[in-house]
Amino acid sequence: MELQECKARAGPREFGPHDDLPREYREAATRMIQFHANSEIMGAYLERPFIRQSPSLDRKLAFSAKVQDEIGHGQLLYRAAESLGVKTREEMLDELANGEGKFLNCFHYPMTEWWETPMIAFFVDGAAMRRQATIKRTSWEPYAHAMDKICFEEGFHIKHGEHIMRELATGSRREQQLLQEAFEEWWPRILQFFGPTDDESTHHDFAAEVGLKTMSNDELRQAFLNAYLPKATEYGLEIPDEPRIREEDGRYVVEEDDLDWEEFWAVANNDYAGSHEQIDARASAHDAVAWVRATISGETA
Amino acid sequence: MIWEVFRQDEPGGYHTHCGNVHAPDREMALLFAEIQHARRKPTNSLWVVPQKEIASQTDETDRFGGTTDKTYRWVSAYNVDVEFAKEIEDSDREQRSVAGDSA
Amino acid sequence: MSSLSGPDVLSADERAAIEALVFPLADDEFVLAERYTEWQVRAPTLESDLALANVAQDELGHARLWYDVVADLGYDEPELLFERDPDAFYHASLCALPFETGDWADAVVRSYLYDTAEGLRLDSLAGSAYAPIANRIERITTEEEYHREHAATWIKRLCVDSEGRQTVQNAVDRLYPYALALFEPGEPTQTDVIESLGLRTESLPSLRGQWIQTTSTFFDSIDVSVPVVELPQGLPEDPGRHDPHVAAWLSLYDDFTRTYRELDRAHTPTITSEHNDG
Numbered sequence: 001m002e003l004q005e006c007k008a009r010a011g012p013r014e015f016g017p018h019d020d021l022p023r024e025y026r027e028a029a030t031r032m033i034q035f036h037a038n039s040e041i042m043g044a045y046l047e048r049p050f051i052r053q054s055p056s057l058d059r060k061l062a063f064s065a066k067v068q069d070e071i072g073h074g075q076l077l078y079r080a081a082e083s084l085g086v087k088t089r090e091e092m093l094d095e096l097a098n099g100e101g102k103f104l105n106c107f108h109y110p111m112t113e114w115w116e117t118p119m120i121a122f123f124v125d126g127a128a129m130r131r132q133a134t135i136k137r138t139s140w141e142p143y144a145h146a147m148d149k150i151c152f153e154e155g156f157h158i159k160h161g162e163h164i165m166r167e168l169a170t171g172s173r174r175e176q177q178l179l180q181e182a183f184e185e186w187w188p189r190i191l192q193f194f195g196p197t198d199d200e201s202t203h204h205d206f207a208a209e210v211g212l213k214t215m216s217n218d219e220l221r222q223a224f225l226n227a228y229l230p231k232a233t234e235y236g237l238e239i240p241d242e243p244r245i246r247e248e249d250g251r252y253v254v255e256e257d258d259l260d261w262e263e264f265w266a267v268a269n270n271d272y273a274g275s276h277e278q279i280d281a282r283a284s285a286h287d288a289v290a291w292v293r294a295t296i297s298g299e300t301a
Numbered sequence: 302m303i304w305e306v307f308r309q310d311e312p313g314g315y316h317t318h319c320g321n322v323h324a325p326d327r328e329m330a331l332l333f334a335e336i337q338h339a340r341r342k343p344t345n346s347l348w349v350v351p352q353k354e355i356a357s358q359t360d361e362t363d364r365f366g367g368t369t370d371k372t373y374r375w376v377s378a379y380n381v382d383v384e385f386a387k388e389i390e391d392s393d394r395e396q397r398s399v400a401g402d403s404a
Numbered sequence: 405m406s407s408l409s410g411p412d413v414l415s416a417d418e419r420a421a422i423e424a425l426v427f428p429l430a431d432d433e434f435v436l437a438e439r440y441t442e443w444q445v446r447a448p449t450l451e452s453d454l455a456l457a458n459v460a461q462d463e464l465g466h467a468r469l470w471y472d473v474v475a476d477l478g479y480d481e482p483e484l485l486f487e488r489d490p491d492a493f494y495h496a497s498l499c500a501l502p503f504e505t506g507d508w509a510d511a512v513v514r515s516y517l518y519d520t521a522e523g524l525r526l527d528s529l530a531g532s533a534y535a536p537i538a539n540r541i542e543r544i545t546t547e548e549e550y551h552r553e554h555a556a557t558w559i560k561r562l563c564v565d566s567e568g569r570q571t572v573q574n575a576v577d578r579l580y581p582y583a584l585a586l587f588e589p590g591e592p593t594q595t596d597v598i599e600s601l602g603l604r605t606e607s608l609p610s611l612r613g614q615w616i617q618t619t620s621t622f623f624d625s626i627d628v629s630v631p632v633v634e635l636p637q638g639l640p641e642d643p644g645r646h647d648p649h650v651a652a653w654l655s656l657y658d659d660f661t662r663t664y665r666e667l668d669r670a671h672t673p674t675i676t677s678e679h680n681d682g
Contacts, residue, residue, distance in 0.1 A: 013313025051441045055664040056672030062373040068457035075450040114663040133388035155392025159379035227386045285446040288506025292448035295568040368543040369465035372676045
């Protein structure tokens, strides 16, 4: 199929493994889905210590189930990416371990305290779910199918995150303060979740033209702020003065210059201090069990 | 030789099991499946799989989802509001519909 | 037939015997689950990650079922877990031993040894005179069967080549003496009462004998040798239960109680209001 035809036909769930798609499409789709899959793994990596550090048996079970779901989402997404025929799952997981694989900005930062967990489990997952719901209409059918299942499961994650946040927000004075501090630290990163404004986004245009993406970064950020900013306020969180956010004609406008884009691009290139820490930890976990993968695939002896 | 047949109604949908055919090889299995299982129902695509290659497990021998309390995996366990975000409402509704809201 | 129907009709002696029986069951499941969760996001493949995470959640669910039995005798979750002295836990050290990085053979061998013991132990409780114990067995057994099959299948899979077999052999050599201590009582002074009340219908040495036979037959069939351990002198110095725990237990304990302590909590949040479905 010529690229022109691909663009003309592009629509929800239009293309599958039996279509002879142009290389540009397959590479762009692989890049997008691989990024998404990597993010599931790295998000799970960030949350896994809180299975142990949960302050009750119920929370522990929920955190374990959530981390399990994220790995399950990674499994679905790598399969959807693999089916494009550009890279195998093994290659993608190797790339993640050796620092070539890219993933969401928020998962490059260390998370060490329980009161930080709603920042990922409510806000970041909420932002991710907002985006994922739009990907149900992506043009790569296996990706859309993965999204059906992921969106089905994900509701529990956000509710679990909100449940923890509500507990802290209605807890002791100190718990409320710690929650506010965590919010102030994470809020700018959360605002950067959807990347810079559209004109600075390198891959968006093509991805939109071939139907991989159905909403722009700006539209998604709007949709996120509309739902989640009032939520933060509802739980008594004070929105930091910076970055400045104005309301204009029912829209939230974020003063982009107030955000640290230098850091964002360092993160995007896996070049931030936290990036190294997270990737190295993931790499040693991945390498430590390479022998098992070799044994079960019959590559030894 | 028996081949299990999976049919997809329309582009973008799931291939779901719809029956089987006797056939000596995969080419003939496709030819037979096409007539037997796709001549009357709207069909976009068919898969055939050798029956002996299919391993199975049933809920009787291996209780899917476990036998002890796992309500923590379900939206219905968390009494926080979902109306602020449509995609969470959707997930909530989908989960409740399959779980029969047992939790 | 159950003769002790519920917590309200118990004498002090009966309560003590029930606690001595149930705490080791609960603590084994809880501590082993903590160790299993360490494999989350670190298992060899994504599929095996999901499976082991499920095993961990099953074990935590079983721990909760057992803790609920003692909760009905007047304990709350902080007392049972977050504020209990680490020396007052009754798990066998097999459950608390740390995993060496990447030692997947340890994970599956440990699961096989544990779940085989667990299956026998559950059978010996199915006819318990205390109804809240007896009526939990079926639900737990169904899940333990998956665990045992999962572990045995993995062990056989690892033994397809000599390197893999060696990792299994090393794990068996290291873990077997610890696994034998699974059949040690929580409170030795309560053993006679537990048996005379019919709380458990088989003795621990008898269960241990069956376990040795089952596990030996399995490992023989895949050319893995089982160490010969003289009892009791061959048991490790830190077997757990009423005897000393392994040193690594303390840091595990510190980690799982950390948030609770840092937030100065006095209660533990529940998600669902009703767990006690026993």
